[in-house]
Amino acid sequence: MTSNQLQHSKNSLGQQFFTFAEPPDEMFLESGARLGPVTIAYETYGQLSTSRDNVVLIAHAFSGDSHVAGCLTDDQGEAKPGWWDSMVGPGKGIDTNRYFVICSNILGSCMGSTGPAAINPATGKPYGLDFPVVTIGDMVDAQKTLLDHLEIDSLLAVIGGSVGGMQALEWCVRYPDMVRAAVPLATTMRHSALAIAFNEVARQSIMADPNWCQGDYYGKKTPDLGLAIARMVGHVTYLSDQAMRKKFGRRLQDKKDFSFGFDADFQVESYLRYQGSKFVSRFDANSLLYITKAADYFDLVDKLTTKESIQDLVGASIKFLVISYTSDWLYPTYQSRELVRSLKRTGQDVSFCEIAADCGHDAFLIPDERLSKLIKGFLGGVAHG
Amino acid sequence: MTSNQLQHSKNSLGQQFFTFAEPPDEMFLESGARLGPVTIAYETYGQLSTSRDNVVLIAHAFSGDSHVAGCLTDDQGEAKPGWWDSMVGPGKGIDTNRYFVICSNILGSCMGSTGPAAINPATGKPYGLDFPVVTIGDMVDAQKTLLDHLEIDSLLAVIGGSVGGMQALEWCVRYPDMVRAAVPLATTMRHSALAIAFNEVARQSIMADPNWCQGDYYGKKTPDLGLAIARMVGHVTYLSDQAMRKKFGRRLQDKKDFSFGFDADFQVESYLRYQGSKFVSRFDANSLLYITKAADYFDLVDKLTTKESIQDLVGASIKFLVISYTSDWLYPTYQSRELVRSLKRTGQDVSFCEIAADCGHDAFLIPDERLSKLIKGFLGGVAHG
Structure with missing residues (x-):
């Protein structure tokens, strides 16, 4: 060149x-x-x-x-x-x-x-x-x-x-x-063992998704739910107790009171769900497996x-x-x-x-x-x- | 009485x-x-x-x-x-x-x-x-x-x-x-927001399991994979960086070298997998949803x-x-x-x-x-x- x-x-x-x-x-x-x-x-x-x-x-x-x-x-x-x-x-x-x-x-x-x-x-x-x-x-x-x-x-x-x-x-x-x-x-x-532990949870959540198919999902349904959960795990580790208190605390999402159901009551829940679902449109689940493994090694x-x-x-x-x-x-x-x-x-x-x-x-x-x-x-x- | x-x-x-x-x-x-x-x-x-x-x-x-x-x-x-x-x-x-x-x-x-x-x-x-x-x-x-x-x-x-x-x-x-x-x-x-975040990841991992069926799985296949991952998340939070270093460090499982694959290389990975799979035999996935929600509230x-x-x-x-x-x-x-x-x-x-x-x-x-x-x-x- x-x-x-x-x-x-x-x-x-x-x-x-x-x-x-x-x-x-x-x-x-x-x-x-x-x-x-x-x-x-x-x-x-x-x-x-x-x-x-x-x-x-x-x-x-x-x-x-x-x-x-x-x-x-x-x-x-x-x-x-x-x-x-x-x-x-x-x-x-x-x-x-x-x-x-x-x-x-x-x-x-x-x-x-x-x-x-x-x-x-x-x-x-x-x-x-x-x-x-x-x-x-x-x-x-x-x-x-x-x-x-x-x-x-x-x-x-x-x-x-x-x-x-x-x-x-x-x-x-x-x-x-x-x-x-x-x-x-x-x-x-x-x-560290803690960092490996988080990565392993993320990997397992992808591998538990039936769409993962041992990694052979290209051109088919992709393991979006598993990848989204893996990303949620990641985002918890990227923040901190302090950061979450400041950013979200216990503030509720769009509501004045608890839903008494399994919708996202708290802003931190909505944030994680959003980060998870956003990630699947730009990242490949198998790449997450490989890069986390490289970090663990x-x-x-x-x-x-x-x-x-x-x-x-x-x-x-x-x-x-x-x-x-x-x-x-x-x-x-x-x-x-x-x-x-x-x-x-x-x-x-x-x-x-x-x-x-x-x-x-x-x-x-x-x-x-x-x-x-x-x-x-x-x-x-x-x-x- | x-x-x-x-x-x-x-x-x-x-x-x-x-x-x-x-x-x-x-x-x-x-x-x-x-x-x-x-x-x-x-x-x-x-x-x-x-x-x-x-x-x-x-x-x-x-x-x-x-x-x-x-x-x-x-x-x-x-x-x-x-x-x-x-x-x-x-x-x-x-x-x-x-x-x-x-x-x-x-x-x-x-x-x-x-x-x-x-x-x-x-x-x-x-x-x-x-x-x-x-x-x-x-x-x-x-x-x-x-x-x-x-x-x-x-x-x-x-x-x-x-x-x-x-x-x-x-x-x-x-x-x-x-x-x-x-x-x-x-x-x-x-x-705290951090504790809610971990619980939400655990709940989502259950709800992402196709066997969960909106909670209507009794007498059918149970959402074991999702529940196991939820339990893995729990176990990460029950331990600590210090605890994991002491208990596992980077010790390998049954091997002298890396597998260069996605088996459990490290003891901490095997531990989490074991804790996850053990839990599904004794706990109901829906109960995890309800009890974590009560804690979050x-x-x-x-x-x-x-x-x-x-x-x-x-x-x-x-x-x-x-x-x-x-x-x-x-x-x-x-x-x-x-x-x-x-x-x-x-x-x-x-x-x-x-x-x-x-x-x-x-x-x-x-x-x-x-x-x-x-x-x-x-x-x-x-x-x-």
Whole structure:
């Protein structure tokens, strides 16, 4: 790809697609399985500098996509703002006047990149459960292949929250020499039993839906009820006791008194039902299974704490900005502190900030001037460092 | 009922049944609906004193039953220990050598008392969703009718954890002159948005099961998958991040490595699946809907904080022992503190203890010498006070 093509991607602000690992040269996955061809959907923002040293890779969370900033109009003519538009753009925390921002849809997802809904070349039909289980490491390897294709061999920073934060950390472990700085937000270096438990409930609710059919539902009835419940579980974990009290409390929905029935009496019930039903129109149930499994498998503790494993990282010199939120109970602050301690032991330059916020795990997605300033200052320091 | 019959109930240690509100004299419910006949299953332990002043009423939690202590043998010859056998018995925290203990199955449940699985006299078929929505207040009123029948007009104490704690508090508000002391454990004076959210996910998972059939599944296939997932949600809330780390961490189940599939890789997944599937053999899905709804409706804040409402309680003189657990995130300590402050404002004699425990909401059910001593001392003080 030439810089002219990159120029083009910047101006269009639309999704682009890169396909690699055409059989017989499939991608090797961590499980030992092989996968190909692999398509990665991505978007870029800003301009690549002539010395190619201003690249910021943004890794999205579980249900995100490559459209991180700006406003796209979809096929139905509906405006679709980027999922982190408050953070990414000209003059913003991640300033697209200065940095060349890349965001790609993760492997296993359903937002343009190859996942269980993609066509299996061996059968000509959607993979379903024949799609191999992928890991956070596999997602990062696919991103690395995309960067190779874009002829980018150095990242000014890799930034992501939640599952995106796991990718940021995995980048540092897999390709430490390529990464100058990393900003893992609201994340963990290993998925806890509690986080696994919530994911398992979500998966079971999909797999209990008779329309799921062992994952073979493409072109048929889809497991919407199961997926909606899985999303409801997710939304409970994204909020917090505090956030829910503030946002909903015990306020009733459209009523002055209890229904004494099983309709949604409380606003929090309506909210969850709405979030569940909205999600099924945009997300594939099997992708939820695969991405939650990748998160559950995520565990960098050995790589970040055992002497033999940290050599690569010790050799590197990565600046870290670790950010946690007071009310995040999916990946609580103590887990970020564990991460900070481990990174410091490898000799890295680590800054840590716990942001006081009562909106739970989702806080990193909510417009917050403090966070924008923090990241802007940090990136500026790295760029001039 | 004569004292001779009570004597009998003490010796048998088996479930007894009391039926009242025979049509046309149905029980009036808080919703305005009428219900009858109503059967309440109960068990008693110890001996009623001649002055009838040694009665301790134990209120069970969401999925509990009347069998609080001792060991029963069920129809299949399987030994069934009481759900609080560590606390209730001769010489124990609630000493059946001193106190006459009553525990009844709550209205709406499926452990012997009338609930949605009971026969609707109007149709000759199980109620299903024709069963009226009941409240914690209705459960307490049914208990009151049972006590009237047993000719008991004073409770030395009413004790319960979780939904049982709500009943204990409701007793104090509804019948303050009958209650000398109350021990609400791991509970709240109003169900929070977070607790409602979890209950709503559980209800939706049942209602999404095609076997649920709008609650009309008796004698047909039952909504086992939905009920199992609802129970998994429950178990996540009963534990805690700490408890899960200690109990499971990231330990794998029967394997040395990941399955790279959707089997249960982690012990926490197997645990939840097991708890879910075990529950369906003993609990009715509709009862879960009704009891969670009653908990969601529970809100004594007005009755415990507004000047007009607390008059009855102000006139009374109830000794309270409020107990919370450090790792309970379903009904966190701050909610118990709110309760303590409200009770103190009504002039009650309130003791409060937050017990350090890392096993989450379920802590009150786990044998704990500290709790036994605390309750034993408190009851002794009330009895001699």
